[in-house]
Each structure stands twice: as C-alpha cells, then as structure tokens.
Amino acid sequence: MNAAFDHHPARLRRSVLCLPASNQRAIDKLVTLDWDAVILDLEDAVAEEKKQEARDNIRAFLSTGRSADREIVIRVNDAGSAHFTQDMALVLECQPDAVLLPKVRARDDIIDVATFLSDNDAPDTLRIWAMMETPLAILNAGSIAEVGRTQGGRLDCLVVGLNDLRKDTGVPFDPARTYLVPWLMQVVLAARAFGLAVIDSVSNEFRELAGYEAECAQGRAMGFDGKMLIHPAQIAGANLAFGPSEAELAEAREIIAAFSTPEAAGLNAININGRMVERLHLEQAGRLAARADMIMKRAAQ
Incomplete structure (x- = not known):
C-alpha cells in the first residue's frame, strides 16, 4: 500500500x-x-x-x-x-x-x-x-x-x-x-x-x-x-x-529464516525443501508473523 x-x-x-x-x-x-x-x-x-x-x-x-x-x-x-x-x-x-x-x-x-x-x-x-x-x-x-x-x-x-x-x-x-x-x-x-x-x-x-x-x-x-x-x-x-495456524506460522518463520541467510542476499527466489519461494512470499510471511506477534502480545496482557 x-x-x-x-x-x-x-x-x-x-x-x-x-x-x-x-x-x-x-x-x-x-x-x-x-x-x-x-x-x-x-x-x-x-x-x-x-x-x-x-x-x-x-x-x-x-x-x-x-x-x-x-x-x-x-x-x-x-x-x-x-x-x-x-x-x-x-x-x-x-x-x-x-x-x-x-x-x-x-x-x-x-x-x-x-x-x-x-x-x-x-x-x-x-x-x-x-x-x-x-x-x-x-x-x-x-x-x-x-x-x-x-x-x-x-x-x-x-x-x-x-x-x-x-x-x-x-x-x-x-x-x-x-x-x-x-x-x-x-x-x-x-x-x-x-x-x-x-x-x-x-x-x-x-x-x-x-x-x-x-x-x-x-x-x-x-x-x-x-x-x-x-x-x-x-x-x-x-x-x-482468522488467526494464523501453527502450520502457517511455522512455514512463515521458515521462509523468513531462509531469506535471512547470506546465501539468499540479492536473490528474488530461493529453494526451500524443493519448493521455489519468492520474495513476495517473504512479504506475506512477514505480515503473518507480525499478526502472530500481536496475538501473543494480547494474550500476555
């Protein structure tokens, strides 16, 4: 946006x-x-x-x-x-x-x-x-x-x-x-x-x-x-x-971790367990992880 x-x-x-x-x-x-x-x-x-x-x-x-x-x-x-x-x-x-x-x-x-x-x-x-x-x-x-x-x-x-x-x-x-x-x-x-x-x-x-x-x-x-x-x-x-499931959150964190490695620097797509994952998926993963963090913060209050 x-x-x-x-x-x-x-x-x-x-x-x-x-x-x-x-x-x-x-x-x-x-x-x-x-x-x-x-x-x-x-x-x-x-x-x-x-x-x-x-x-x-x-x-x-x-x-x-x-x-x-x-x-x-x-x-x-x-x-x-x-x-x-x-x-x-x-x-x-x-x-x-x-x-x-x-x-x-x-x-x-x-x-x-x-x-x-x-x-x-x-x-x-x-x-x-x-x-x-x-x-x-x-x-x-x-x-x-x-x-x-x-x-x-x-x-x-x-x-x-x-x-x-x-x-x-x-x-x-x-x-x-x-x-x-x-x-x-x-x-x-x-x-x-x-x-x-x-x-x-x-x-x-x-x-x-x-x-x-x-x-x-x-x-x-x-x-x-x-x-x-x-x-x-x-x-x-x-x-x-409407909250992220455990499986969705685990996948999002895997994508975030994979793109944070030195090998992924400058790459727009990487191979994760035989699946081609693009940076647009990284953006989606980031949003999902942020939602999960908001939910966990709410639960801790």
Missing part, C-alpha cells in the same frame, strides 16, 4: 463484535471478552425510543478510557434518517476509532462523511468503515473501495451485511451461501485492490456453533480478515479461524 495512504498500523480484526448500544448490560460485559473490535450500534438493533439512551451509553463507555490495541466503532443511522445529525455529533464528541456507515450505495456516501469529519476538525485517526449490504454497494464495490486510496477519504474497512442483502435480492438463506459467494468475493477483491480490510457478514447461528465455525472457515478461505459477530459465544471461533 502506498505510504501516502497508510495512516495506521496493522490491526487485528478477527472478531468484530456488534452489539446494541441500548444494551448497557452487554456493554458492561465487554471488558471480560477477547474481541478485536467492537461495533456499538445505533442503527437497526436499537428501537426508535431507545436511540438517545444508546447515545448516552456510548458517551459514558468512551469516557472511561480504551485499549490502544482494540478498535471501538460506532455504527450510525443512515444519512437520510432523522437520527444521523445527532449520531455524527456524538462521533465528533467521543472520537471512536471509526464510524461505520450503514447501507452504503456509492462512493459519495463515504466522501460526504469524510468531508464532514474534516470540516469539523476530526483527527485523521478517526476512520470510516462501510457496510456493504445493498445491491448498489456490491455493484459499486470497486469505486467505493477506491475512496480508501484517496487523500482524506478515511476509508479503512468494508463490512459485508448479508441479512439486508438477502432481503433486497430475494436470495434465501443457505448455510453454504452458494449464490452469495460471487458477491462476497467481489467485495474481497475490491478491498484488496485498494489496500482495505474486509470483514465477513454475521452468522445468525450462535447456539449451533458447528455451522458457524464452518462459515468462519469459508470466510477465511475467501480471504476475509475477520467476521462480524452478534454474540460473545462466537468470539473464540472467529479468533481461531
């Missing part, structure tokens, strides 16, 4: 827990859970009459301090709603790590909010995440993701929302997500083209964890960085599925 657009260090986003900001009990429980990022939701999960109470809960939670290695994200209501102005005022006041925009349709939805944040002197560390949950979002995935490579665009992460997408397209629920795979991969491709993180959709299964874990494995195989979660019981599965 071009250094001009690389505004923040790498983040762990294996487990992205979403909870209604109106649920004070769930917010209180956060300190006991091993999530990588939390989305405090002001949108669909919060009843109309609870919106202000939810904002007050977020304000109180963010006033108590936060961990530098975990992201706190506020999902605001849609820009066309009666709540958007108050939600964005809260974002400016509390300065979470990111604001998550629901029902994104086109790049201007991102640019308008980025401009608003800059016009109101929000720090550059306040980033934007986009919910990819409308048919137009999928059609426009490339141009939306490109905002992440635009100076001042603030866009860091795409989050797939399949519940809304299923509703809008008529695609029925299918545990294998057969007819949704092309759309999921389109979002992954758009994110990778412009150096963004990309988060797989929620699984509504939080009691039958075998099916949920299979969906996590599918998301990892597709190239997602992590999964959006709706229940604490899903955290461990996401952290395991």
